[in-house]
Amino acid sequence: MIPIYPVNSLSATPLQGEVTLSGLTNPPPLSLYIHIPWCVRKCPYCDFNSHESKQNIPEAAYVDALIQDLEQSTPLIWGRKIHSVFFGGGTPSLFSGESIDRILSHVRMLTPLEYGAEITLEANPGTVDVAHFKGYKEAGVNRVSLGIQSFDDRYLKALGRIHDTEQALQAAQLAIDTFERVNLDVMYALPEQSLEDALRDAEIACQLKPAHLSFYHLTLEPNTAFHRTPPSLPDDDTSATMQEEIEKILAQQGYVNYETSAFAQPGMQCKHNLNYWTFGDYLGIGAGAHSKLSFHDKLIRQSRHKHPKRYMEFATQGNAVDQEWRIERDALGFEFMMNTLRLHDGFATDLFQQRTGLPLITIRDSLQAAVQQGLLEHQETRIRPTLKGRRFLNNLLEMFLDE
Ligand SMILES: C[S@@+](CC[C@H](N)C(=O)[O-])C[C@H]1O[C@@H](n2cnc3c(N)ncnc32)[C@H](O)[C@@H]1O
């Protein structure tokens, strides 16, 4: 269990007797995450920090709060280049191009944003039109991630989505015509879904030829309407077959399955998510956003106030961070593995020390046990999960819990 310290208890210098890191000579690449916490309607399966907006969204005030949050955070990332930006939600496409432009202008003023950095914005097909996409592009967004979920009205209805198939297809085509890099989110193992219907969604998604596809197995998350009143879902065997067959269809169409749920045309992987999965650093601003930041002597995590109203109040008082805690040395191996073993290609052995400051020998016993059980493959300079390891990822990760 990692202790959580109230934010004010963490001083800039290491406290006496606390574990410090050694060997972290260079900080990892840094990404910026910006959370927009509102949606037109809350979907019954979703546990993201998203709030149904019954009245007008305080868009301008929220942008002010984000800018103040970023200004307050810059001392933590002084001089470090930002390699990618991701507007996630919620539904960032509820915001106008002007608001996104204001935010990105401040990002450029306050940080060294790398030239050509990937800048992604999540969009809901029920909230976008030509003007929105044009505005985002002019603001500097160069990648759009669309929440399609299904191309079948029956399932869109069961998922409580605000759009129908026609709108999903139109939004996808519009996004693909406007941006070179587009991701479509699709879910499978939906209420009452047949294998044929799941595969039809995969085929339609491929026909649109987006640069990137994310295929998620629908999960019943605590604190959602689906968890309280579960719908009838396909059994485990059917959903396992769906996953295998979807993977086959996407592979035939040239998509490389580089992470559990992520598929990309060659060279089109999501750089922002790859930074998470290689245990990179990220500053997260906005309601409930999380950060992970490395320093020469410690790794910290932060979370911001979760409720939008509270977040705006605190951010404008210069206090957006709700909690801040150190990642303890004992937890580093597990945290590193939890991210990197999602990648089909695993990690280069050097990366372990580069990101954690610890030598690989620290996790030698678990590595050996996982290799013996056929869950991991350890070649000279690379460690990657086997097919069995990918299918039983939780069991594999548990082996690194006690290191
Ligand atoms: C923040 S949402 C994306 C953008 C936008 N809010 C939308 O829904 O159109 C991120 C994605 O996570 C996936 N997702 C959300 N809840 C899920 C769940 N319970 N099981 C599987 N995937 C889920 C959906 O595919 C969704 O598009």
Ligand code: SF4
């Ligand atoms: S899935 Fe997307 S649109 Fe639906 S509630 Fe979650 S964040 Fe909002």
